[in-house]
Amino acid sequence: MAEIHKTQSFPAPLERCREGLTRIWPYLDMKPRSSNPSAGIAEVNWTPGSGSVFVFRLAIKTGPDGQTEVTLRHDLSWTQALSRPLVNSEKMGQMLAEKASLQMEKVFSTLEEFLADETKFPKGVAPASLDMDHLAWLAGSAVSVGLRFLAAQFQTALFPSLQGADGKAQFLRALGMVGVLIGAAAAGLVKRRKPSKGSAFFEGVIVAIINIWMSLLFYKSFFTMSAIDWVLYGLVGITAASVASLRLPARKSN
Numbered sequence: 001m002a003e004i005h006k007t008q009s010f011p012a013p014l015e016r017c018r019e020g021l022t023r024i025w026p027y028l029d030m031k032p033r034s035s036n037p038s039a040g041i042a043e044v045n046w047t048p049g050s051g052s053v054f055v056f057r058l059a060i061k062t063g064p065d066g067q068t069e070v071t072l073r074h075d076l077s078w079t080q081a082l083s084r085p086l087v088n089s090e091k092m093g094q095m096l097a098e099k100a101s102l103q104m105e106k107v108f109s110t111l112e113e114f115l116a117d118e119t120k121f122p123k124g125v126a127p128a129s130l131d132m133d134h135l136a137w138l139a140g141s142a143v144s145v146g147l148r149f150l151a152a153q154f155q156t157a158l159f160p161s162l163q164g165a166d167g168k169a170q171f172l173r174a175l176g177m178v179g180v181l182i183g184a185a186a187a188g189l190v191k192r193r194k195p196s197k198g199s200a201f202f203e204g205v206i207v208a209i210i211n212i213w214m215s216l217l218f219y220k221s222f223f224t225m226s227a228i229d230w231v232l233y234g235l236v237g238i239t240a241a242s243v244a245s246l247r248l249p250a251r252k253s254n
Contacts, residue, residue, distance in 0.1 A: 002075070002097075003073060003075040004073070004074050004075075004097055004100060004101055004104075005071060005072065005073040005074070006071070006072055006101065006104045006105070006108070007071040007072075008069075008070055008108045009063055009065070009067040009068065009069050009070075009071055010067060010068045010070065010111065010112070010236065011067050011113060012068055012115050013068065014040070014060060014061070014062050014068045016068075016115065017061060017068040017070060017111065017115070018037065018040075018058060020040075020111050020114040020115055020118070020121075021058070021060070021070070021107075021111060023114060023121045023123065024107070024110045024111060024114055024121055025044065027110065027217065028103070028106060028107060028108075028110060029046060029047060029081070029194075029197075030045065030056070031045050031046075031047075032044050032045075033045050033055070036254070040059060040060045040061050041057070041058065041059050041060075042054060042057075042058040043056070043057050043058070043083045044056045044057075044058060044252050046103055047194075048099065048103075051084060052073060052079075052084065052085040053079050053080070053083035053084070054076075054079065054099075054100055055075075055078040055079050056072050056073065056074050056100075056101070056103075056104070056107075057072070057073045057074070057078070058070070058071070058072055058073075058188075059071040059073075060105045062191075062218065070108070070111070072088075072104045072107060074100040074104070074107075076096065079226070080174075089158065099235035100246075105213040109170050118212065130195075131197040131198060132202045132203070133190070133191045133194065133197050133200070133203060135190055136187045136188070136191035136200055136203045136245075137202070137203040137207060139186055139187060139190045140183045140184055140185075140186045140187025140188075140190065140200075140203055140204075140206075140207045140232050140241065141163040141183060141187075141206065141207050141210045142183075142188070143181020143182060143186040144179040144180060144182060144186075144189075144207055144210070144211055145179070145183070145210065145211075145214060146183070147178070147179050147182055147183070148175055148176065148179040148211070148214065149189050151178075152172065152175065168222050169222050169223035172219045172222050172223055173229070174213075176211055176214075176215050176219075176229075176233070177236060178231065179211050180207060180208050180211045180233050180236045180237045180240070181236050181240050182240075183207045183211070183237075184200070184203070184204040184207045184208065184236065184237040184238070184239075184240035184241040184244070185240045185241065185243075185244040187200050187203040187204065187206075187207055187241045187245075188200040188203065188204070188240065188241040188242060188243065188246075189244050190243025190244070191203055191241075191245045192244065192245045192246075199242040199245045199246065200241035200242055200244065200245040201238055201241070201242055202239030203241050203245075204237035204238040204239070204242060205234065205237060205238060206237075206238060207237045207241065208233040208234045208236070208237030208238070211233055212230060212233055215229075232246060
């Protein structure tokens with residue numbers, strides 16, 4: 001995949017454009033990696049998902065017409081091997097190039113929005129967007145399902161008093177709730193690494209649904225899920241995931 005680049009001019013002072021780029025990075029899931037303001041260059045990481053990282057190199061200068069020229073360049077070879085998307089065909093390379101090109105255009109259009117009305121981009125962390133984080137819900141679901149299978153295998157050893165049909169039903173019903181609670185909390189903690197994606201609402205719902213499916217598929221011969229169970233699974237999943245994903249502001253030291 002060859003290097004791609006795009007340049008656009010903006011009718012605003014260089015310092016104004018530089019401030020705008022700094023303000024819009026969080027809104028685009030982009031994070032400055034290094035910068036040299038005096039030279040007008042910077043390197044920014046974009047993490048579109050699935051663990052991959054795209055590196056963009058930025059150059060900003062005043063053009064001959066007095067406008068500010070912003071140039072973005074991207075080459076997949078700039079990304080470290082462990083974070084580099086796998087390119088196993090020409091079609092895949094073209095798709096990744098188009099993805100990077102669209103992100104460059106998004107940077108330019110978002111900078112135009114900032115220059116027109118900077119109040120849309122308040123300083124600080126970008127507002128929650130409630131985007132789904134696949135790594136978070138996969139991790140949370142694996143934790144909850146693994147916990148339930150493991151605990152069910154050792155029911156007799158863990159709770160010898162809960163024997164018989166009624167005892168097993170009570171144990172499996174409680175185990176489902178605990179599985180949702182711990183799994184959803186795990187999903188929230190994973191999503192916490194990217195606060196711009198918002199709270200783990202969707203991830204909590206997915207963990208709850210997977211546990212409902214597990215109960216219906218594997219444990220329906222021991223207990224029947226009621227409407228109350230469905231509601232509780234959902235509420236516990238959403239609450240646990242959302243609370244665990246919160247990133248409270250750091251306390252100011254005196």
